Each structure stands twice: as C-alpha cells, then as structure tokens.
Amino acid sequence: MxxxxxxxxxxxxxxxxxxxxxxxxxxxxxFPAGKATFDARCAVCHQAGGKGQDGLAPPLTAYPGHYAASAQGRHQLPDTVLHGMYGEIRVADKTYNFKMPNFDSLSDDELAQVLNYVVFDLNGSSHGAAKPFTAAEIKAARAKSMDAGAVYAQRAAVTKALGLR
Missing domain, CATH: 1.20.5 (Single alpha-helices involved in coiled-coils or other helix-helix interfaces)
Structure with missing residues (x-):
C-alpha cells in the first residue's frame, strides 16, 4: 500500500x-502579439520557439539578441523582415540556404512586436541592453530602398562586426 x-x-x-x-x-x-504573428507567419520555417530547421531556416534563439544590442544589428533585423533575404548563411557552425520572404505587408507595429518577441522572448538574456523595437524604427527602415540581396550583404558585415559565425 x-x-x-x-x-x-x-x-x-x-x-x-x-x-x-x-x-x-x-x-x-x-510580447504576445509578436508571438501570435511569429506563430502564424514565421514558425512554418523557423519552427515553434524559433528553434530553426536544419538546412533551411536558422534558429532565432541567439543571434537576434546580439543584433538588437548593436547599432548595425538594429538595422539588420527590420531590414530582414521588411525586404527578405536569400543565400547561404552560417549560424552556430551550421549552414542554411533558403529564401526568406519579405513581410512588408505587415504593419510597422506588427513587425516591431514580432521582432521584440524574437529578441526578448526567444533569446532570453542574450539581448544585453537592447531596447524594444518601436513602430517608428520599422517605419524608418521601410523608407530605405533595399532588396533581399542588399540585406544578405549587410548581414555578412553585421555578423563579422559582431564576431558571430
């Protein structure tokens, strides 16, 4: 008994x-609104919780936090979601090769919320002293003339400057 x-x-x-x-x-x-957008739009490739999909879409659980804490990276993240990106990239010694679509049809607030979800909710404490993204930052990024190839080239410079591999 x-x-x-x-x-x-x-x-x-x-x-x-x-x-x-x-x-x-x-x-x-x-950032529950950001999570809802992420789950509806991003998780299909980046998977639930941003864990990534081998060979296709990188995890979003480390680099975005580092990006958001630097001036260059704070431009990279909005540019990526607004204009998309394609080409082979390396994240944590793994290679990914996919074409990320642009999400410029989402509002500035929706994009700010999804970036905040990725940076603060998926990245734990690796965001350093980063501040949350605002709709005004997304609006300013939206005004830049870029394409997915320019975003890819910019990413290479950002990862190099941050010492990320």
Missing amino acids: KIDTLKSCAAAALIALGAISGAARAEAIH
Whole structure:
C-alpha cells in the first residue's frame, strides 16, 4: 500500500510541476502579439520557439539578441523582415540556404512586436541592453530602398562586426 501511495504522490507532484512549468513559460512571453504573428507567419520555417530547421531556416534563439544590442544589428533585423533575404548563411557552425520572404505587408507595429518577441522572448538574456523595437524604427527602415540581396550583404558585415559565425 505504501508503494502505491508513493507512486500516486510522485505522479501528482510531476503533474503539478508540469503545470507550474507551463505557467512559467506562459509568463515568460512579454510580447504576445509578436508571438501570435511569429506563430502564424514565421514558425512554418523557423519552427515553434524559433528553434530553426536544419538546412533551411536558422534558429532565432541567439543571434537576434546580439543584433538588437548593436547599432548595425538594429538595422539588420527590420531590414530582414521588411525586404527578405536569400543565400547561404552560417549560424552556430551550421549552414542554411533558403529564401526568406519579405513581410512588408505587415504593419510597422506588427513587425516591431514580432521582432521584440524574437529578441526578448526567444533569446532570453542574450539581448544585453537592447531596447524594444518601436513602430517608428520599422517605419524608418521601410523608407530605405533595399532588396533581399542588399540585406544578405549587410548581414555578412553585421555578423563579422559582431564576431558571430
């Protein structure tokens, strides 16, 4: 009887821990509107939680945080979502080769929210002293004349300047 009681208590404890863990994850989302947009538009390639898809789409769980903390990177992120990007890239010693579409049909606020979700919710503390993106920053980026090839070239300069591989 004692063993059955212990098993029941252990099972109840695991269920409670799972519920607490799930609640903690839910509380960790600071940009729910950005998450909703990410889940609807970005997760198809970058996967849920931004974990990436081998060979196709890189993970978004480390580099965006570093980008957002630097002036060059703060331009790169909006340019990427506004104009798309194509070509082979390396992230954390893995190679990806895909054509990211542009998302310029989304509003400035939607794009700011999705970037904030990626930078602050998916990147944990790796965002350093980065500030959240604003719709005004996206609007300024939207005014630049760029294409996906220019975004790709700019990315190479940013990763080199930041010492990312």
